[in-house]
Amino acid sequence: MRKAVFPGSFDPITLGHTDIIERALPLFDEIILAIGTNSSKKYMFSLEERLGFLKETFKKEPKIEVMTYKGLTVDFCKTQQAGFLLRGLRNAQDLEFEKAIGQTNYKMSGIDTLFFITSSGKSHISSTVVRDVIKHGGDYHFMVPDCVKK
Ligand code: ADP
Numbered sequence: 001m002r003k004a005v006f007p008g009s010f011d012p013i014t015l016g017h018t019d020i021i022e023r024a025l026p027l028f029d030e031i032i033l034a035i036g037t038n039s040s041k042k043y044m045f046s047l048e049e050r051l052g053f054l055k056e057t058f059k060k061e062p063k064i065e066v067m068t069y070k071g072l073t074v075d076f077c078k079t080q081q082a083g084f085l086l087r088g089l090r091n092a093q094d095l096e097f098e099k100a101i102g103q104t105n106y107k108m109s110g111i112d113t114l115f116f117i118t119s120s121g122k123s124h125i126s127s128t129v130v131r132d133v134i135k136h137g138g139d140y141h142f143m144v145p146d147c148v149k150k
Pocket of ligand 1: 007008009010011014015016017020086087088089090094117118119122123124125126127
C-alpha cells in the first residue's frame with residue numbers, strides 16, 4: 001500500500017494546499033494530512049478548527065485521512081507505515097528551506113520527500129497572506145476552500 005504524509009500547519013488550509021493534495025492523490029493509496037502540533041507556536045485557528053476544515057474539505061475523498069502528531073515528522077511517518085512525505089514548492093525560498101529539511105529527513109529515516117511545484121496562478125497563496133487579509137478585514141475567500149470561515 002502506497003502511503004504518504006502531507007505535514008503542515010494548515011493555519012488555515014488554502015487552495016494552494018488543495019492543489020498539491022489533489023495532484024498527489026493519483027500516486028498513492030492513502031494520503032495522511034498531518035497537522036504538526038507545536039505548543040510554542042501561536043496559531044490563528046485552533047487545532048480543532050484546522051482539523052475540522054481539513055476533514056470538511058476532503059469528506060468525499062476516501063483516500064484521505066486527517067491526523068495530528070507531536071514530535072519528529074519522520075517518526076510519525078514510521079508509526080503510520082508511510083513511505084513518503086509530500087511538500088509543495090512555491091518559489092526559490094521554499095526550495096532552499098525544504099531542501100535542507102528533506103535531506104535531513106532522508107538521512108534520519110530513509111523516507112523521501114516528493115515535491116510538487118505549485119500550479120500556475122496559485123503560488124501567491126499562502127496561509128500567512130490569508131491570515132494577514134483576515135486580520136485587516138479583507139476578502140480572503142478566493143484563496144481558501146468554502147468551509148474556511150473566521
Ligand atoms: P508549514 O508550517 O509546515 O510550512 P504550511 O501549512 O504553511 O505548513 O505548508 C504546508 C505545505 O504546503 C508546504 O510544503 C508548503 O510549501 C505547501 N504550500 C503552501 N501553500 C502552497 C501553495 N500556494 N502552493 C504550493 N504549495 C503550498
